[in-house]
Amino acid sequence: MSEAQRTPFVESLLEAAAQAQLPGSGIGWLDAARRENLDAFEAGGLPDSRMEAWKYTALRALGQRRFAAGDAQASARAVEMDGFALPGIEGPSLVFVNGVFRSELCRLDNLPAGLSLQPLSQALQGNAEPLRFALSRHYREGGDVFARLNAALAGDGVVLRVAAGAKVAQPVRLLFIGAPAGEAMASHVRQIIELGEGAELALIEQHVAAGVHQNLATQVTDIVLRQGAVLRHVTLQDASEGSTLVRHDSVQLDGEAHAAMYALELGGSLVRHDLHVVLAGDKSRLDTRGVFALRGRQHVDTQMSIRHEALNTASESVWRGVADERSRGVFRGAIVVAEGADGSDASLSSKNLLLSGQAEIDTKPELEIYADEVKAAHGATVGQLDERSLFYLRSRGIPLAEARAMLTAAFCRAVFEALPEDGLRDYINERLMAQLPSA
Numbered sequence: 001m002s003e004a005q006r007t008p009f010v011e012s013l014l015e016a017a018a019q020a021q022l023p024g025s026g027i028g029w030l031d032a033a034r035r036e037n038l039d040a041f042e043a044g045g046l047p048d049s050r051m052e053a054w055k056y057t058a059l060r061a062l063g064q065r066r067f068a069a070g071d072a073q074a075s076a077r078a079v080e081m082d083g084f085a086l087p088g089i090e091g092p093s094l095v096f097v098n099g100v101f102r103s104e105l106c107r108l109d110n111l112p113a114g115l116s117l118q119p120l121s122q123a124l125q126g127n128a129e130p131l132r133f134a135l136s137r138h139y140r141e142g143g144d145v146f147a148r149l150n151a152a153l154a155g156d157g158v159v160l161r162v163a164a165g166a167k168v169a170q171p172v173r174l175l176f177i178g179a180p181a182g183e184a185m186a187s188h189v190r191q192i193i194e195l196g197e198g199a200e201l202a203l204i205e206q207h208v209a210a211g212v213h214q215n216l217a218t219q220v221t222d223i224v225l226r227q228g229a230v231l232r233h234v235t236l237q238d239a240s241e242g243s244t245l246v247r248h249d250s251v252q253l254d255g256e257a258h259a260a261m262y263a264l265e266l267g268g269s270l271v272r273h274d275l276h277v278v279l280a281g282d283k284s285r286l287d288t289r290g291v292f293a294l295r296g297r298q299h300v301d302t303q304m305s306i307r308h309e310a311l312n313t314a315s316e317s318v319w320r321g322v323a324d325e326r327s328r329g330v331f332r333g334a335i336v337v338a339e340g341a342d343g344s345d346a347s348l349s350s351k352n353l354l355l356s357g358q359a360e361i362d363t364k365p366e367l368e369i370y371a372d373e374v375k376a377a378h379g380a381t382v383g384q385l386d387e388r389s390l391f392y393l394r395s396r397g398i399p400l401a402e403a404r405a406m407l408t409a410a411f412c413r414a415v416f417e418a419l420p421e422d423g424l425r426d427y428i429n430e431r432l433m434a435q436l437p438s439a
Contacts, residue, residue, distance in 0.1 A: 007064060008063070008066045009063045012066035012186075013149060013186065015069075020153060023125070023155065023156065024128060024135075030124075030128065033135060033137070033151060038149075038152035040148050046062065046063050047143055048060075052143075067186035067216045070098055070100065070187040070188075071098075077179060084206065087427055089170075092170070092173070093173040097179055098177070098178060099189050099217065100156065101156050112168050115160075116163075120158065131192060134192045135190070144248070146248065149188065151220065153186075158189070160194075162200075162201050162229075164196030168199075168200065171203065171421070172201065172202070172203050174206070176219070178210070178217060179209070179210040180212065180213040185216070192222050193222065194225075195229035196226050196229065200231075201231055202421075206238075207236070207238065212242060214240075217239075218246045220249075223249065224254075225252065226254050226257065228257060229257045234261075234262045234263075237263070238266045240267065241296070244268065246272045251277040252277075253278070253284035253285075253286060259286050260287040261286070262288075262419065263288075265293070265300050266435050268300065269298060273302045275288070276304075277315075278309060282313070283313065288304065288317040290318075290320070291321070291415050294359075295325050295327055299328045302331045308335070308337045308344040309340070311343050312342075312343040313345075314344070315346045317349065319415075320351055322352070322353045322408060323353070323355065323356070323360065325356050331350050333378065337369045341374075344375070345374075346367075346375070347375075347378065348379070349380075350379070352380075352381065354382060355408070365379065389407055404437070408437075416428050
């Protein structure tokens with residue numbers, strides 16, 4: 001690494017690595033994977049805007065910041081869980097505060113048949129071999145710097161498995177709470193999720209704040225859906241206004257598996273989400289739905305890659321973005337229909353609203369087709385509220401500010417209409433209305 005690359009950010013994370021006491025230390029293959037990923041992080045440093053994957057997200061300011069290693073004692077502070085309740089969601093849950101597992105805040109009693117749910121730290125104390133494929137992964141792409149960092153330093157996480165044929169009735173909840181702890185801290189969480197053949201699961205993942213802080217959190221998730229499995233995954237991101245959150249998700253769908261993935265991005269100062277999905281089995285299907293609603297100087301970057309590799313696969317992606325004040329949203333949606341993936345049906349729609357002359361949204365749809373008999377479409381728009389709709393509402397006596405808020409909220413809410421949980425849908429609508437400008 002050159003002196004220019006050895007920023008305070010990199011130095012502080014390397015210092016944290018030298019002090020870290022990670023679960024599973026002493027397992028040969030795990031130690032080797034952590035070492036290789038840390039060496040790659042040290043050699044590469046943070047990417048700059050010359051790298052295509054980070055073209056629209058500058059990391060210069062982050063590079064000048066330092067982060068202390070996660071402190072389990074500092075993260076053991078009392079947390080008021082009532083403020084994070086989701087109406088109607090009362091199933092099993094795991095809770096982490098600044099990346100530290102908090103058993104007293106979880107719901108792990110009487111797990112339904114076929115569901116295995118435990119923190120990664122406990123899973124590594126038993127038979128770690130089933131985790132080897134995921135945890136020994138080496139991230140070699142230059143843009144995967146935060147995935148490398150996570151692979152080297154993840155102190156805990158989630159291991160969730162659903163047995164073949166099991167249908168989990170209640171949604172499972174994963175709650176990640178960021179809390180102030182004196183100085184800016186870095187935490188790293190790893191998730192391994194697998195649904196067996198014919199299994200069904202609803203999963204709700206929340207990122208929230210228990211007070212204002214400037215922490216860094218990274219998260220790497222591997223999801224595998226076996227033959228005929230069905231997953232509905234809802235991510236609600238409402239992190240602290242000063243925080244940095246980077247997520248990297250890899251999803252594999254085997255034959256006839258179906259994943260419906262929803263995302264609501266509201267919080268954070270700098271937020272990045274890389275979502276990579278491979279439709280590996282015949283007749284597998286992916287539906288993604290997402291909204292980002294930004295204000296102030298927030299920066300949220302979503303990078304989505306969908307690869308069709310099998311016969312008669314399908315994907316449909318609908319994303320909406322709203323940016324106000326001096327915020328910036330980035331969305332890249334790339335679809336590849338690989339050779340041999342005949343009969344694939346892929347579509348992507350990205351529609352965005354600018355509510356301020358200083359806000360910015362960059363959207364980049366991409367489509368590559370190498371197969372026959374394929375249906376594919378993609379499109380992206382960035383604009384303002386429709387003046388005719390505003391005129392109609394105002395002609396009915398509705399004030400301009402209220403009319404703008406109504407139209408903006410309706411623009412976003414449409415994405416979540418298919419959610420079956422009424423209480424969760426109402427909660428999302430309330431959070432959207434609180435985030436969107438009302439005057």
